[in-house]
Amino acid sequence: MEETKASSFVELRRQQAGAFSRAQALAHGISDKVLLGRRRARQLQQVHTGVYADFTGPLPWETRMWAAWLACxxxxxxxxxxxxxxxxxxxxxxxxxxxxxxxxxxxxxxxxxxxxxxxxxxxxxxxxxxxxxxxxxxxxxxxxxxxxxxxxxxxxxxxxxxxxxxxxxxxxxxxxxxxxxxxxxxxxxxxxxxxxEGVQSFLEQVYLRRVEQAHGLPRARRQVRVEDDGKVSYRDSEYSPYEVIVELDGQLGHADAASRWRDMTRDNAAATSGKVTLRFGYQLVSDPCGAAVQVIAALRFRGWTDTPHPCSPTCPVTPTR
Structure with a gap:
């Protein structure tokens, strides 16, 4: 019986990354006197009141997590x-x-x-x-x-x-x-x-709010799935009726040569199918109106006839062609 309790206590401590509570120890036949003796012998350490780790030295995150949960x-x-x-x-x-x-x-x-x-x-x-x-x-x-x-x-x-x-x-x-x-x-x-709606980053949020919505642009489709030679990619925004694509390059995922090559390959594939790609980076945050002017020009060239509107008195977007 004692061996069974001891082995189950070993397994419990293993599952809890070495952490255990006083209540758990007592339930497995480990008295306060034994706990005190093992602490003095540096066979365990107290993490919180009534909570211990069965080893000494620095505590890994997993052990601290179990100890905190037990202590609460x-x-x-x-x-x-x-x-x-x-x-x-x-x-x-x-x-x-x-x-x-x-x-x-x-x-x-x-x-x-x-x-x-x-x-x-x-x-x-x-x-x-x-x-x-x-x-x-x-x-x-x-x-x-x-x-x-x-x-x-x-x-x-x-x-x-x-x-x-x-x-x-x-x-x-x-x-x-x-x-x-x-x-x-x-x-x-x-x-x-x-x-x-398909927004997946801060930059895409800026584009939706401060470029598209603020200037009365048509609503783009977002995260459009594209498969080319068995490889799947997603276009950030696509104005399907006008074959205009907008890609937004954040700081992550576009800084290395491999990422740039993938972007160029994707843009070229779109161009060969008759679509135009506009690509913006973090300058979008400081100049959303400038981006809007470019997108509007591309949309108008491809047949968009609705009327955009400036977002402020100093906005360069004009409502006329």
Whole structure:
């Protein structure tokens, strides 16, 4: 019986990256006296009150994550960037702290390296069958986005997750409705509506808002799937009736020679089929009106007859041909 308990405790610690709680130790027949002796012999270390690691030295992230969750007690749930890391979603963050949510009715003492937040209806936000308990992916993304002070960073968090195919705008919009207390819901809803339309980056958002919508351009199709010699690619925006394509080159994915070659190959393939490609980079942010002038010229050359409009008194866009 004792051997069975010992082996099961070894397996438990393995599953928890070496972390374990005092309660778990007692349940496996390990007394406080034994724990104290092993601490003095430097066979384990205390991470938080009542939580230990079965080794000494620096603690890996996985061990710190389990230790924080165990230390926060009943109903604790991983959230924020910690949850995203558990889901394998890449986020631009230097925050190495462990983020844990607890039911609103509970208060948890501050713990080193741990961010604890309290939530109402927390149990309804948990992803079933995950150990340790973790909020759903969409909840974690929305919480992180809502915590960003800059709207462009909010958009980046949500666009990146959708572009990585980790979730879909429709799922995020549905989850947003289940978080009535989340700050900035109106802005998040607009970002997700744009994502549902095919916007996948901050630059694409700038193009949609400040070039296309601000100047009365026709609505483009977005993320248009193209297959050439068995290779699939996606065009950022395409005005199909006029055979005009707009590609938006962000800082990532277009800086190396291989990426530039792929872009040129794609543009040339479009040209051979009678389509014209306009390509814009981050100058779009500082001069959206200049980009609009170029797109309007291409559309007019290809037969667009509707009337654009200037976005301001100093805008160079003219409503006449």
């Amino acid at each position: 007690g009943a109903g604790a749930v991983l959230t924020g960037t910690t949850a995203l890391r558990r889901y394998g979603v890449a986020v631009e963050s230097r925050d190495e702290r462990i983020h844990v949510a607890v039911p609103h009715s509970r208060r948890v003492e501050p713990k080193s390296g741990v961010v604890v937040t309290r939530h109402r209806r927390l149990s309804s936000l948990v992803q079933p069958s995950r150990d340790p308990a973790t909020v759903r992916l969409e909840v974690a993304l929305l919480v992180i986005a809502a915590g960003e002070a800059d709207v462009s960073r909010q958009a980046a968090v949500l666009f990146d997750a959708c572009r990585q195919r980790r979730t879909m705008p429709a799922r995020l919009l549905t989850e947003l409705e289940s978080l009535p207390e989340l700050p900035g819901r109106r802005i998040l809803r607009r970002i997700l509506s744009e994502a549902a």
